[in-house]
Amino acid sequence: MGKFAIKLLLFAVIFLIFDKLFIIVAHFSAEAEANKRLEYLVNGEVNKDIIIIGSSSGSRDIIASQIEETTGLSTYNLCYPGSNVEFHEFIMRTLVKFNEPPEIAMLVVDDNTELLHNETTNFRKDRLYPLVKYPYIWRELSQRDERDKLFSHFLILNRLNKYNFDIRKKRFTPIDTIQDCGSMPISWKPEDMDFEYVSGERPYPVGEELPEKVEAYKKLIETCKTNNINLVVVFPPFYQTHSESFEKRIRQLSGDGVYYYLYNTENPVYRYKDNYFDESHLMQNAAIEFTGELITYLNDLIENEIKIDN
Amino acid sequence: MDITSLYFISFSVISIFIYYLLRNEYRVLFLTLLSCAFIATYSYILLIYVLAYSLINYFIGLKIPDPRFKKLLFTTGIVINLTQLLLLKYVTFTINPVFELLNIDLDFTVISRIIIPVGVSFFTLQGIGYLINVNLGWEKPEKNFIHFLLYISFFPRFLSGPIDRSNHFLPQLRINKTFDGEEIAAGFRLILFGLFKKVVIANQLAHIVNGAYANIDNSDEYSLWAVLLLQPLYLYFDFSGYTDIAFGFARAFGIELRPNFKRPFMSESMTEFWKRFHISLSSWFHDYVFIRTSYRYRKWGMKASNFALFLAWVLFGIWHGAGWTFMLLGFLQALAIYYEFSTKKLRVRIFSKLPDFLRVWLGRIFTYLFYGTSLVFFFAPDINSAFTFFAKLPLLSGDLSMVKDEIFQLVLIFIFIILLFEIIKHDFSNIFNKIESYWLSNNNINRIFRWAVYCILITIIIVFNSDVQQFIYFQF
Structure with a gap:
């Protein structure tokens, strides 16, 4: 048995x-990545005045460079298509851990589905795996039960x-090109892309919310408050009637000290189908319009409510 | 505890050494404690349940030989076994609908939610098999409760079998075992191979197969054809992977389990297929249902066999779960075997004119296609989904996007290599034996080459293991 044990050893x-x-x-897998935003975060290279966090609607609909040029405040878009609120919370946590906290963080929420089960969004582990050379990243994966923590220490x-x-x-690729400012506006769409306007108020099913998502949302807000970040929750345009019951629920969960921006629901630009890539993403021209609206709101906010030290 | 996890593998390997360091009389107790600890990782309540279940069967088994109570005790034992199975697995299909009809507000699913009946279908068949054996006098009742408990709970096969026979398993516990490095190394090789099949192949196919069944309406037709052709491989690599891991650990502990797979895709008929695929289950139904029923109704002549055949296979289907799909799955297998039996002479007359190679491969291909088609009833969540699946097949449109995925291509290459080895092992056994003896020969160059291959295999397994997928047969 000893001989066998030695052989095995x-x-x-x-x-x-x-x-x-x-x-x-x-x-090399980190080197090979085209999307470097998370690596910039971990390396402490994202020290901006304004940060945008969210899923694809945030990355497509808000152009960070436009905000920076107009307001004079450095702005960066950290929205990841297909990501959920747990991932947004991770991004915020990583941001404040390795970088200077921004003055303003804009959290772009997905109308109705932000806290519900949604097949199209998840915690983007695929964005973390290329960066496993960083202990912070593989520890995060371990905590999410992706890997045994103990074994990851020595294997x-x-x-x-x-x-x-x-x-x-x-x-x-044309669909996921990231600009230097982190935004991903779309200027083309396939001819066969078809979708219909969803009209009417949809009741928001609070009972169907996933506890882990609600928890992540609350944690994200807490992180902002702890780090004196002014959080603006943004409701972007979708090709549907804005859900007021969803907005009410988000406001209820957020508590005091959070700002909200709802797109101009009267603006005809958001009713016109050609201004949408699909039911949840604007085309670039409409994104410029929406970002312009947002800038007006931000300027107003900075002038009246938020003090930003330059 | 997931048996493909590094924790499980490491603990088990350490346990093997502790097992052989112990004196022989403590080894069974040690294995029993390990098995109890393994069950407790799923649920303490389940452990208590398994202990109670074993105790009841143990005492009934002990008393069955007494002629005064034989019939009563045997019947009671079978009723207890079937009732607990019914309560834990078939409530939604049997009891709840009756209660609904009678407007009774009782939900028995609460029992299975409390107990979490992992492995219940497997250990129940073992319990019933033991009682039948004792009742028929095929074996003497087990007097040592620890031995009996290990027979029910032996951890490598607790979750998904193979379903053992008491007269095969229990006698092995009475034999003194000495440390045999060759046997343990062979066990480790099996574990490695099983992990490779499960983690590297089955888990990748799982995305395609499960993805399609989760969304049949939106799956394109080419993808459904691919699923139809891939699902036998998925099930085989998943289940035989688990079996290899179970066999490997059992072998390292000096215990031999009953075989479960014998190169099933080399079968030329469904009758042969079920002698090669999930053997422990199909042979259980053959021995304890088909043979017993045929014997009981032997006065009916051939009708008794036909009745027993359909009964055994429908029960085989239902064993997999409560639902019409599983019932149909079993019925289709019975139909195929009945067809093969009743047309045997005619088919032999026609196909004997064909060259051997062509006849053999036609048989293998048809068997594979029939099994693949019938598996739609295994994977489909309900009968409507199964028929939607079939309805979409003839349309033939869509885009086989999965083929462009490089991981999928790699998995196909692995499948091809393993199946090629199975063909060589089956059709060219001399060549295979030469390869095997060369592979295991103990010169230094061979050892270095062998260790390098093991390192690469372990690397691939660890890297692919981030896609954790439950074993298919875990649900049973």
Whole structure:
């Protein structure tokens, strides 16, 4: 038995040495990424006055560079298409951990689905895996039960995912090109894209909210308050009637000290189908219009309510 | 505890060494405690339930040989076993609808929500099998409760089998075991191979198959065809992967489990297929339902066999779960076997004119296609979804986007290699034996090569293991 145990131990040692070679894969998979925003965050390179957080509607509908040029305040868009509120909370937490907290954070919420089960949004683990060379990132994955924390301490392989091994340089495709300011406006759409206007007030099902999402939302607000960040919850245009019951629920959850911006529901631009890529995202021209509206609101807010030290 | 997790693997490997360090008389107790601890990781209530279940069957088994109570005790034992299975697994299909009809406001599903009946379908068949064996005098009742408890709860096979026979498992516990490095190494190889099948192949196919069934209405037709062709492979790699892991650990502990798979896709008929696929379950229904029923109604002649055949296979289907889909799954298997039996002479006359190679491969392909088609009733959530699946197939339109995925292509290559090995093992056993003896020969170059391959396999398994998917048979 002793001989067998020694053989097994020897194999384990050889495997542990072999495992350490994969630090190279972890390094190169970060290098190969085209979307560097999360890495900038972890490296403390996102020290901006205004930050935008949210899912695809935030990344498509709000153009950070336009805000920066008009207001003179440095602005960066950290919205990730397909991400949910748990991911937004993670982004906010990472932002304040490694960077100077912004003066203003805009959280773009998805009308009705923000706190509900939604097939199209999730915690974007795929954005974390390329950065597993950072202990902060693999610890986050471990906490989310993605990997055994104990084994990740001494096994590099246990931090990696199969997609880490694709170390070819990634490139943006037309649909996911990220501008220098972090925004992703869309200026084209396929001809066969079809969708219908959803009219009428839809009752918001509070009972169907996912507790983990509600918890993440509250935590995000708490992080902003703790770090003296002025949080603006933004309700962007969707090709549907704005849900007032959803807005009411968000206001109820947010508590005091949070600002809200609802798009101009009277503006005909948001009724015109051609100004939408699909039912939840504006085309670039309409995004410029919406960002313009938002700038007016921000200017007003800065003038009257928020004191920003330059 | 997930049996593909590094925690489970590490604890089990350490346990193997502790097991052999113990004196022989303590080893069964140690394995029993390990198994109880394993069950407790799912639920303490489940552990208490398994203990109570084992105790009841143990005492009934002990008393069955007494001629005064034999019939009464045996019947009571079977009724208790079936009732607990009914209460834990079939309430929504049987009791609740009756209560609804009678306007009685009682929901029995609360029992299964409290107990969390993991592995119940497997250990119930083991319990029933034991009582039948004792009742028929095929084996003597087990006097040692710890041995009996281990028979019910042995952790490598507790979740998803294979379903063991008491007269196969219990005698092994009385044999003194000595440490055999070769056997343990063979066990580890099986575990490694099982993990590879489950984590690297089955888990990747799971996305495609489960994704399609979760959204049949929006799946394109080409994808459904792909699912139809892939689902037997998915089920096989998932379940045989689990079985290999169970076999590997059992072997390392010096226990041999009953075989569950024997290269099923080499079968030339459905009759042969079910002698090669999930053998422990199909043979259980064969021995305890088909044979017993045929014997009981032997006066009916052939009709008794036909009745027993359909009864056994419909029960086989229902064993998988409460629902019409599973019933139809079992019925289709019975129909195929009945067809094969009743047309055997005619088919032999026609197909004997074909060259051997063509005949064999036609048989294999048809068997695979029939099984793949019948599996729609296994994976579809309900009967309507199953028929929607079939209705969409002839339309033939869509886009096989999965083929462009590089991971999927890699998985297909792995599948091809493993199936190629199965073909070689089955059709060219001499060549396979040569490869195997070369692979296991103990010269230094071979050892280095072997260890390098193990390192690569472990690497692939760990990396792919981030996609944790439940074993399909875990739900049973």
